[in-house]
Amino acid sequence: MSVKSQSIQSKKQTGQDERLKKISPLRVLLNRPELGALGGSILVFIFFGIVAGDTGMFSAYGALNFLDVSANLGIIAIAAAMLMIGGEFDLSIGSMIGFAGICIAIPAIYWGWPLWMSITFAFAMAVLIGYFNGIMVVRTGLPSFIVTLAMLFILRGATLAITRLITGRTQVPGLRVLIEDDPIAWIFATDTFQWLFTWLGKMKLIALRTDGTPLATGIPPSVIWFIALTLFATWILMKTRYGNWIFASGGDKVGATNVGVPVGRVKISLFIGTAVASTIFACIQVLDAGSADTMRGTLKELEAIAAAVVGGCLLTGGYGSAIGAALGAIIFGTVSMGIFYTDVDTDWFKVFLGAMMLIAVVFNNYIRRKVTENK
């Protein structure tokens, strides 16, 4: 009796349920999907800080380099992560990148379209292809793995065939001159904060070229896109109704449908999301290189999925985060560039990528069991 009244009293005093153990901030963090990726990226930075700290990897130029690689991967990894949370895969990301590239280049170079029009055309194609992937998966109930694997071959094949048919080659160069004066292209092709780098150069704080201009000229567009997309995706997932629908669709399709979540529409929109992200990736790379290559983006779908998995996404859907995928991309980008600054043979990068994924999957599986099972 005294025990009971005591517990009731304690409830009154603290306004909290007496069965609720105080959860430490650490425990809250442990339940977040991006925890593993956060730990991983800290380890990676410590490692290269020690091994390659004095090689120029962490100079402004070096850092922007590995950030650029991470950011490019991150753009597609975030979209892949959202789709995975929604319970599906997209294996056609890499082929979509190649296809979007020629959708920009061929009309601009061979048909004389203004660049903005061909960029718009590429995005329109992306929406169509994403919609097609989505509707196929939703209507047929086939695994997205199969549907998008088919799309992987179709798009890559079409990219090669169309390019060779029209140009007789597998590359379409000559885009760089079109970027200037274009009303849209700058969105994907401008280095920002150039004044900052010029100033830093003047102050002799960062490395200069022989002509006195700084070696690193500004933040590359990929990094800005990457940051913006991470924030946008996180906002959607955590703060909006649509975000709740994404988790619900991936967590339990039937249950979600039965309580009124438009699961089909959610999934289709996520497939459009991955195709559009691939096109953003393609725009940035094509305008940066000044040419489209039919093989661009090869195997990128697997890297994007790997980054999402390292970032805490469950392969079965319903769990994951955009920040986690962003961190996963940073891990891969940093290691793939950092390895150049060490004595390690770059061939080992793929070994690392695989090992990292395995560890992540084992870790995620453990977390999932902890979260879903009634202890």
Place this chain on the structure above:
Amino acid sequence: MSEYLVQFNNISKFFGKVIALKDVTMRLRKGEIMCLLGDNGAGKSTLIKTLAGVHKPDEGEIIFEDKKIIFDSPRDALDIGIGTVYQDLALVSLMSVTRNFFMGREPQKGIPFFKTFDVEKANKIAAERMGQIGIDVRDPSQAVGTMSGGERQCLAISRAIYFGAKVLVLDEPTSALGVHQASMVLKYIVKAASEGLAVILITHNVHHAYPVGNSFTVLNRGRSMGTFQKKDISREKLLSMMAGGEELDKLEVELKEMDRVART
């Protein structure tokens, strides 16, 4: 306006070669608690899923407030105030209590295009509503997968009660509940009916069905054996119609026999 709120008229539903329902007719008034009874596989869940918008009936029609209704999805049913507790509960175990409670019908705040999910309001309502049927939600951000079976069932029930403004459908809502929670839920059902809702209650427990029900429809192998008013049928008659009475008697005899054999 007819006296009925919901009418199932000659509903049939086929899954391939399986005849899940054949010519089932059932009518409900406002404020009525209809108990839907029958063996496993009799078609009870299938029948209520035609009202919840999950299945489209292959034959027959559903009349709601004197209008024939055709639902394209469960969303349409929810929109007109039909709240359902599914037998499998339709909860996502990786998601929190609140996110499950409002799944598909999240309250929003903010300006158009930048609307956000109003989590504070949702937390408050979810905890309050579950409190009303006797579940103390310790932490609305707890994942549903870590809740007990009964707690999960109560979550699904309070969700259906919250969103079911006109009709409340409960498919074996008390199967995992203790005596206390079960009677809380039953009390709540009676209260909802007294406020003018029509309630369909599916249960295998005649001790739950008989006290609260006003009328009883018994399904057997996809066909209706008729609807009975409470005054027309005794608890024992109902039990035997559910194909339970005689079998339980037989079971008792068999157990005695086994006991006797074991002793000798």
